[in-house]
Amino acid sequence: MDWVIKNGTVVTAEGTRITDVGIQGERIAALGSDLQGNRVIEAAGHYVFPGFIDAHVHLQMVIGDIVTGDDFATGTVAAACGGTTTVIDFTDNCRGQDLVEWLDKRRGQADGYAAVDYALHLTLADASPNTLRQLPALARAGYASAKLYTTYDGIRLEDREFLTLLAAARDCGMLPMVHTENDHAIAYLTAQLLAQGHTAPRYHAQSRPALVEAEAANRVLILAQLVNSPLYIAHLTCRETLEAVRAARQRGQQVYAETCPQYLFLSQDDYDRPGFEGAKFVLSPPLRDKANWDVLWPALAQGELQVVSTDHCPWSYETQKVRGRDSFARIPNGAPGIETRVPLLFSEGVGKGRLSLQRFVDVCATGPARLFGLYPRKGTIAVGSDADLVIYDPHKEVTLSYRDLHQRVDYCPYEGRTVQGYPRTVLLRGQVIVEDGQFVGRTGQGRLVPRQVKGLQ
């Protein structure tokens, strides 16, 4: 063996056992006791987790004339330091733009820059003949998922387009992932609030309440039922949308859903922070009433939600969020989180007894790997899988601060919060890329991961 990780507590979605992990080249080559290797990493008293997967990130995303703080180089270093070894971003094309051109463009931004492995969801921004023609070949090339939006100018789809695209994705075996918020309701509520002089960040939450999300989720779920397509609901925040998901499942539909740390740890109360600070928490769908925490945690524990991803989308507070000083509607939507997801989920989930170790690994690694065609190469610890591993110190205490984190942005939504447990050593395909919290890998070592498309085997 090239490497042996000795005496760690190896955790997968199926179980936990103390064993050695042997690595040959880029893959896991053996699991067992007393493995011999050229180099040894001692892991007694530590967990050994599969490299974590963040299935929803926005690196180097452009809106108008501004771009998010993290590009593929910086964002993936931050991901690695937080234990994430695969990220899934988006092609980011808008209506009328060529999907394949954008795929190539986004690959050009990632290849040679990404420090962890990556994949791209195809953004389906129109149902044009050109887009529809491209999908089968893209599916054969391993693009196993697509993103569709019910809101935002330039990417919002009409119901008829939804039906056309969901049917096309179904025929290709692609999983459609949907951002669900009713665009008309947002426009109506925003106009009303602004007309009443309500311009502060807190009104962002009132402009897109839970029902706005749940209505769009329910509608898209029914459209999916009409064309017999599976569906993945992105960033589910609230009881109302979870009820729509439950109803669809009761109708026999194949539905999956993710939530994000911001909906488990933050609430609409954060919009009431002094001055303009609430702008740091302007993201969509917005933060909700705290009562939803008690809905989302059990849903994760019981498997009603399959994935925790971040929707990492960092805008500078000082230079970009300030664009909305006079109107919440002009604050760029999004917040950082690519580096803090795993430590927060471990500390507050496993540490506080809300999630078993198995569910924690499932929602942060195995679940997204299975749904997005990465499993069993990624998302588990098994012979033949990529040697993406996180040696985790369950006792290390870290107080989160944007000053120490590697995310390239001037704030952290969890500033000052102390977490118990943190990644000590992170391996990407058999190479140590993080040691004692420091990135020791190299830019560009991340690769596009070949994916399997369901129904195309």
Ligand SMILES: [Zn+2]
């Ligand atoms: Zn997003």
